[in-house]
Amino acid sequence: MNDTLSSTFAALADPTRRAMLTRLAQGPATVKELADPFKISMPAISKHLKVLEHAGLIERRREAQWRPAQLQAAPLKDASQWLETYRQNWEENLDRLDEYLRKLQEEQKS
Helix, strand or coil: CCCHHHHHHHHHCCHHHHHHHHHHCCCCECHHHHHCCCCCCHHHHHHHHHHHHHCCCEEECCECCECCEEECCHHHHHHHHHHHHHHHHHHHHHHHHHHHHHHHHHHHHC
């Protein structure tokens, strides 16, 4: 079974891959364009791209001798929706803490 959410978070765990996704958010890019900002080998770049591709975060197609990569945002949306549940929980907890602190301040004023 392919756990897409785990694959997405594993791919996002690396800053190089996050930077590549940031670049791809601007539009398709070649491997060379994606590799330019980094001081790592081309085989390392290829490994990063394979992780992103396996997670479904990018799609690579062949155009003549080029294989441009393009961002695929659906897995990011799924991750965002999963995180949203926890964000709501955190906000509710913070709201309760805020209310509790207000009550304490009112009690100290009395």
